[in-house]
Amino acid sequence: MKTLFKHEFRILFKILMIFIAFAVGAGILMLNVNRRFLINCDIGILEEPNLHYHFYEILKNIQFVIVIPIMIMVYCQFREVKDANVSEFILSLPFSAKKISIVKIISGLTILLINGVIVAFIFIGINTAVEPQLMRVRAILPVGESLTEHYTNFTIFSLVVKYTMDMIFMYLMFVLGQFLVKKVSHAIILTLMGIIAIPYIIYPFVILYGSIVSTKINELIKITCLKIQPLMVTANDIDGSVYKQKIYSYNIGQADIILVAICVIVLILIIFLVKEVGFVRFKNFTCSEILDKVLIAVAGICSGFIPFYYVFVFGGRLGVYSIIIFGIVTGILGSIAMSKIIERNVEAES
Amino acid sequence: MAAIEIKNATKYYGKFKAIDNISMKVEKGTVHGLIGVNGSGKTTLIKALVGIHELSSGEIKVLGRDVFDDMVTKSKIGYVADRNRFFKYYKVKDLVKFYSEVYPKFSYDKFNEYNERMKILGARRINGLSKGMQMKLSIMLNLARNSEILVLDEPTSGLDVIAKAEVLGFIMDEVRARELTVLISSHHLDELEKVCDDMTMISEGKMSQQNKIDQIKQELDKLQVVFSHQVDINRVRSQVPAIDVQQNGNVYYIVTSDTPKSIEQIKKIGAFMIEKVPISVEEVFVYLNRV
Numbered sequence: 001m002k003t004l005f006k007h008e009f010r011i012l013f014k015i016l017m018i019f020i021a022f023a024v025g026a027g028i029l030m031l032n033v034n035r036r037f038l039i040n041c042d043i044g045i046l047e048e049p050n051l052h053y054h055f056y057e058i059l060k061n062i063q064f065v066i067v068i069p070i071m072i073m074v075y076c077q078f079r080e081v082k083d084a085n086v087s088e089f090i091l092s093l094p095f096s097a098k099k100i101s102i103v104k105i106i107s108g109l110t111i112l113l114i115n116g117v118i119v120a121f122i123f124i125g126i127n128t129a130v131e132p133q134l135m136r137v138r139a140i141l142p143v144g145e146s147l148t149e150h151y152t153n154f155t156i157f158s159l160v161v162k163y164t165m166d167m168i169f170m171y172l173m174f175v176l177g178q179f180l181v182k183k184v185s186h187a188i189i190l191t192l193m194g195i196i197a198i199p200y201i202i203y204p205f206v207i208l209y210g211s212i213v214s215t216k217i218n219e220l221i222k223i224t225c226l227k228i229q230p231l232m233v234t235a236n237d238i239d240g241s242v243y244k245q246k247i248y249s250y251n252i253g254q255a256d257i258i259l260v261a262i263c264v265i266v267l268i269l270i271i272f273l274v275k276e277v278g279f280v281r282f283k284n285f286t287c288s289e290i291l292d293k294v295l296i297a298v299a300g301i302c303s304g305f306i307p308f309y310y311v312f313v314f315g316g317r318l319g320v321y322s323i324i325i326f327g328i329v330t331g332i333l334g335s336i337a338m339s340k341i342i343e344r345n346v347e348a349e350s
Numbered sequence: 351m352a353a354i355e356i357k358n359a360t361k362y363y364g365k366f367k368a369i370d371n372i373s374m375k376v377e378k379g380t381v382h383g384l385i386g387v388n389g390s391g392k393t394t395l396i397k398a399l400v401g402i403h404e405l406s407s408g409e410i411k412v413l414g415r416d417v418f419d420d421m422v423t424k425s426k427i428g429y430v431a432d433r434n435r436f437f438k439y440y441k442v443k444d445l446v447k448f449y450s451e452v453y454p455k456f457s458y459d460k461f462n463e464y465n466e467r468m469k470i471l472g473a474r475r476i477n478g479l480s481k482g483m484q485m486k487l488s489i490m491l492n493l494a495r496n497s498e499i500l501v502l503d504e505p506t507s508g509l510d511v512i513a514k515a516e517v518l519g520f521i522m523d524e525v526r527a528r529e530l531t532v533l534i535s536s537h538h539l540d541e542l543e544k545v546c547d548d549m550t551m552i553s554e555g556k557m558s559q560q561n562k563i564d565q566i567k568q569e570l571d572k573l574q575v576v577f578s579h580q581v582d583i584n585r586v587r588s589q590v591p592a593i594d595v596q597q598n599g600n601v602y603y604i605v606t607s608d609t610p611k612s613i614e615q616i617k618k619i620g621a622f623m624i625e626k627v628p629i630s631v632e633e634v635f636v637y638l639n640r641v
Binding site for chain 2: 002006007085086088089092094095096097099280283346
């Protein structure tokens with residue numbers, strides 16, 4: 001197994017460098033914020049830098065971009081064993097599909113953890129380094145005590161844990177996709193489209209049913225994405241003035257426990273599929289004929305929403321009935337297109 | 351217990367049946383040839399045997415155990431593919447190290463001994479090696495692994511004449527030294543004839559023959575005939591129950607599966623010399639496929 005790990009990290013060395021670069025990049029952005037704060041302190045401007053808000057903003061923005069290196073990582077890991085010519089050599093080695101998969105997953109997760117650890121070190125390091133200056137600023141702020149209470153190294157740690165767990169969830173979803181769809185690149189594209197399909201399908205209901213739906217959506221989004229609902233703290237002055245401050249503090253809670261549970265379920269599903277289809281036992285476009293049909297149906301449903309987006313996002317003009325009729329037409333066309341793609345791929349393989 | 355036992359092996363790729371109900375045995379310490387035309391199913395059978403693919407039905411047992419996804423069995427099988435697809439970005443020395451880590455019985459001494467003849471530099475990248483050099487490397491690695499079974503798919507393809515002789519020599523030395531069981535598929539039947547104890551012939555995914563070399567050669571007879579007078583070759587072809595008739599001047603070469611009847615007819619036509627000449631396995635294979 002040691003040999004497999006060595007080989008895996010050989011493949012993923014450049015990817016590891018990319019993830020380290022992302023982490024260091026996040027650190028550099030924070031150092032810039034920190035530098036401005038310290039410069040201000042030096043010249044006597046005591047302004048709360050709201051470091052935690054910047055920590056959150058940076059990680060929130062990174063998590064959308066970091067999908068790309070995660071996709072590349074999964075592609076590099078599974079191309080070798082599924083599509084490339086070298087797969088026959090690997091499959092002739094005395095390793096089971098389960099062992100190979102476990103090594104790949106552990107390697108991938110390790111890289112994501114390294115990214116998280118570096119971010120945590122940098123962020124906590126910055127926060128700790130400027131603590132004296134932060135105390136000076138907060139001593140004169142009405143809401144200073146609340147800021148000190150909510151902005152701690154532990155909340156930074158919680159934020160980074162959440163960020164790392166989100167990456168782990170995304171990675172596991174792309175790995176799961178590899179055992180659901182035969183070809184590596186198809187699996188990655190379809191997994192990505194599957195992830196985008198969820199908000200894509202839900203958005204029309206948000207438009208139609210407004211806040212009831214959007215509240216529920218927000219709660220679901222918080223499980224898999226880094227999203228902080230700012231807390232408003234107030235402080236009352238002796239003369240009756242009220243001071244308010246938005247606090248962007250993150251604490252590990254129910255959403256994180258649910259996310260961990262989801263990741264465990266995804267892992268169990270992956271292990272199950274490794275036993276069922278492994279890397280080479282795909283008889284269809286996906287791991288089963290039923291899933292092929294589900295894919296065709298989902299393609300139809302997603303295509304059916306095109307007229308809605310044409311009107312509500314791109315400003316097109318269609319009446320309600322026209323939206324429905326065109327929706328049915330695009331839905332049917334979408335299903336046919338997907339079934340043709342599946343048919344062609346299955347024929348090409350046989 | 352046979353070293354390799356294949357029972358009713360069938361493999362589909364989609365709707366296409368690549369191998370159909372093949373059963374064969376390879377005894378321990380023997381060299382077994384697997385022959386067939388292009389697309390007959392040899393490589394499919396071999397890939398199922400070494401655990402790359404799973405059969406659609408039937409079973410394959412190596413040393414009494416299933417192969418597919420079985421680490422213990424796979425660790426006992428050395429595999430030299432028809433086109434060796436190693437990690438392209440590795441250097442030769444990296445691949446040797448990889449093998450030594452994966453296979454505990456790997457012998458650096460043995461590998462170096464072979465490489466003194468093959469002369470492949472350790473610092474060279476795998477993707478910089480020619481097809482023939484990659485084949486040599488694969489054979490050396492798998493021999494140095496000290497596996498119990500060695501499966502070779504077209505091992506001499508891409509090799510020059512000298513390398514072919516050396517490689518086959520290495521394999522035979524291993525067979526003699528430690529009762530290595532070898533399954534070798536090749537189009538070069540003349541080479542197989544020299545090294546194999548027995549052979550299996552596959553045609554259109556089905557097994558057409560499995561026998562010892564000597565017995566395969568007895569399937570057909572080749573007769574050298576001289577007639578006492580000028581005979582039209584078409585007359586010979588129509589009257590003699592032969593698979594093939596060729597003429598070279600006054601000498602006729604007749605290949606037949608029914609020798610007594612053929613000789614009877616040849617005598618009726620008027621032959622004054624009928625002699626049985628040696629027939630090679632390659633000729634037997636070619637003629638049997640024609641029938």
